[in-house]
Amino acid sequence: MRMVxxxxxxxxxxxxxxxxxxxxxxxxxxxxxxxxxxxAWLMAVLWRGMTERETITLTEAMIHSGExxxxxxxADWIVDKHSTGGVGDKTTLVVAxxxxxxxxxxxxxxxxxxxxxxxxxxxxxxxxxxNVNLDIDALRTTVQAHGIALAGQTAQLAPADGxxxxxxxxxxxxxxxxxxxxxxMSKKIASGADAIAxxxxxxxxxxxxxxxxxxxLAELMMRIGQGLGKQVSALxxxxxxxxxxxxxxxxxxAEAVRTLAGCGPADLVEHCLVxxxxxxxxxxxxxxxxxxRQRVEQLLSSGAGLDKFREWVAAQQGDPRVADDLTLLPSxxxxxxxxxxxxxxxxxxxxxxxxxxxxxxGAGRERKGExxxxxxxxxxxxxxxxxxxxxxxxxxxxxxxxxxADAAARRLDDAIRIGDERVAPPPTVYEVLCAPALTS
Numbered sequence: 001m002r003m004v005x006x007x008x009x010x011x012x013x014x015x016x017x018x019x020x021x022x023x024x025x026x027x028x029x030x031x032x033x034x035x036x037x038x039x040a041w042l043m044a045v046l047w048r049g050m051t052e053r054e055t056i057t058l059t060e061a062m063i064h065s066g067e068x069x070x071x072x073x074x075a076d077w078i079v080d081k082h083s084t085g086g087v088g089d090k091t092t093l094v095v096a097x098x099x100x101x102x103x104x105x106x107x108x109x110x111x112x113x114x115x116x117x118x119x120x121x122x123x124x125x126x127x128x129x130x131n132v133n134l135d136i137d138a139l140r141t142t143v144q145a146h147g148i149a150l151a152g153q154t155a156q157l158a159p160a161d162g163x164x165x166x167x168x169x170x171x172x173x174x175x176x177x178x179x180x181x182x183x184x185m186s187k188k189i190a191s192g193a194d195a196i197a198x199x200x201x202x203x204x205x206x207x208x209x210x211x212x213x214x215x216x217l218a219e220l221m222m223r224i225g226q227g228l229g230k231q232v233s234a235l236x237x238x239x240x241x242x243x244x245x246x247x248x249x250x251x252x253x254a255e256a257v258r259t260l261a262g263c264g265p266a267d268l269v270e271h272c273l274v275x276x277x278x279x280x281x282x283x284x285x286x287x288x289x290x291x292x293r294q295r296v297e298q299l300l301s302s303g304a305g306l307d308k309f310r311e312w313v314a315a316q317q318g319d320p321r322v323a324d325d326l327t328l329l330p331s332x333x334x335x336x337x338x339x340x341x342x343x344x345x346x347x348x349x350x351x352x353x354x355x356x357x358x359x360x361x362g363a364g365r366e367r368k369g370e371x372x373x374x375x376x377x378x379x380x381x382x383x384x385x386x387x388x389x390x391x392x393x394x395x396x397x398x399x400x401x402x403x404x405a406d407a408a409a410r411r412l413d414d415a416i417r418i419g420d421e422r423v424a425p426p427p428t429v430y431e432v433l434c435a436p437a438l439t440s
Contacts, residue, residue: 003037010044018057025061025160035167042164042173050178052220058178059224062186065160069136069192074144075105079283080193081275082184084217085117085174087205087355088242092120092150093256094264094272095279097308100148101299102276104283107143108150109157109191111165113364113372116205116355118252121152126250126330126374130318146315148308158190169365175207177217185224195231195282198222199275202430203240205351211236211430218433233278236430237271241349241384244268248363248377248398250329257323260306267383270428273297278432330375332398336405340388344418348384353415357408361399376400378412385425388418 001023009016016024024041027033050058071078079099083089092110100106110132112119121132134142134151142149153162161183168174168183188196200208200218208214218234225232237243244265246255258264259272276299277292286292299305306323314320322328358364362373379396382388394416399405 003033003041007037007041007044010041010048013048015051016054021054021057022061025058025065028163029065029160038164038167039171039173042168042171042176042179045179046173046176049176052223055178055182055220056224056227059182059185059189060228062158062160062164062182063190066158066190067136067156068190069107069139069157071105071107071140071143071192074140077194077284078107078192079104079195079197079279080106080108080188080191081197081199081279082188083199084180084184084201084207086201086239086243087117087351087358088244088247088252089118089201089239090123090244090246090252090256091199091268091272091275093123093253093309094259094268094305095276096148096150097260097312098272098276098296098299098305099279099283100146100312101304101308102280102285102295103147104280104285105143106148107139107191107193109153109187110150111153111187113169113359116352116359116364118247118249118355118363120150122372122374123249123252124150124318126253127313127318127322128328130313131316134316142315146311148312149316153187158186161186166369177213177220180207181217181220181224185221185228189225189228189230193230196225197275197278197282198232198234200234200236201239202236203238203351203426205242205355206239215433222433231282233282234433235275235278236433238426238428238430239351240426242351242354242380243271245380245383246377247354247358247379248361249372249374250331251377251379251398253322254326254329257306257309257326260300260309260323261303262301265383267425267428269300273300274429274432332375332400334399334402334405336397336399336402336409337393338395338397338409338412340390340392340394340418341413342418343390344388344420345422346382346384346386346388347417347419347421347423349380349417350415353411354378354380357411357415361397361404361408373400378408383425385423387422
């Protein structure tokens with residue numbers, strides 16, 4: 001297969017054959033393709049799309065580009081979760097220890113930030129010493145001992161997706177439904193999941209900006225999972241404004257810890273409870289939605305989730321004291337407050353712009369492999385629907401330099417809309433989609 005012909009075929013809207021897609025992934029895994037050719041193909045896919053058959057074939061090829069983890073000697077049923085990305089989305093840091101505290105093993109492969117959205121690995125690496133580079137043996141050992149482990153993609157698990165994931169970040173090809181679906185499902189299935197709870201974000205701060213788009217992505221991923229013998233459900237969750245209040249790696253870790261300690265923002269708490277309960281249902285450790293919800297509420301209120309977080313951090317060589325002393329996290333030398341110029345109500349917060357501002361401060365990356373600054377970011381003081389007064393602080397900007405904070409403040413002032421009329425805050429979760437149960 002000549003790569004230029006392969007690119008041209010998709011540019012012209014043609015459907016790739018299964019053999020072509022398998023060859024693409026084989027050559028990608030063997031480093032037998034140039035980044036510029038892959039980038040051209042990714043852009044063609046973004047513009048032309050892929051059929052469901054192409055998407056399923058691409059997913060299968062990426063799953064088998066490396067090893068497929070089997071954890072059934074540790075548990076009969078393995079459940080995973082995945083978010084499609086958002087601004088301020090630190091749910092894994094809360095949900096994973098809550099679910100593990102319920103006795104359901106949690107094994108996750110996570111990624112780094114894409115575009116204006118944050119990455120779980122970047123957040124966890126803000127914890128001093130935390131090691132996300134676990135090989136399969138270390139992953140298994142950690143899960144067996146602690147019931148929870150999270151790692152980045154390795155050369156062993158879905159390596160082809162890792163290569164495409166990094167390129168998508170820096171070629172403006174992230175918001176492609178088939179690329180998102182195949183990336184997510186290949187990682188989840190390669191890492192041994194029997195059941196997957198998908199957290200599909202909707203709004204300006206998400207790759208899917210409308211409910212129909214988000215539903216289409218969720219349903220495609222559910223069909224991929226069902227076709228490969230997996231049980232999948234999906235939350236359609238709001239991302240018109242940032243989730244929680246903190247945006248930035250160490251700042252989000254701190255907010256996750258406060259949430260596990262019972263002091264989190266209301267929208268983040270609710271989101272994490274809904275998602276955790278869905279995982280308990282998929283994991284068959286709760287029989288009804290009511291039972292699942294009560295269980296995760298009890299784990300949160302009792303401190304069991306925070307205890308498991310502390311254990312998890314220590315298990316992956318991080319400093320567990322961060323669970324009790326947030327000053328151990330990296331901090332920025334400049335903290336500047338943005339204040340309101342008027343009385344009124346928060347009518348909206350542009351999540352995408354907030355993510356871009358945090359990225360410009362150093363919390364995100366523009367080029368593949370670029371380092372992020374764990375300390376910088378934004379902490380909002382209010383959400384949509386809340387009243388504010390003139391000269392009242394709207395947000396704290398955490399920056400390296402004063403001029404960076406000043407530039408961020410000017411942009412952030414435009415991103416936070418204030419008006420005379422009170423508006424209803426958006427729902428935290430719009431709906432939960434459940435695929436028919438599989439027999440096990």
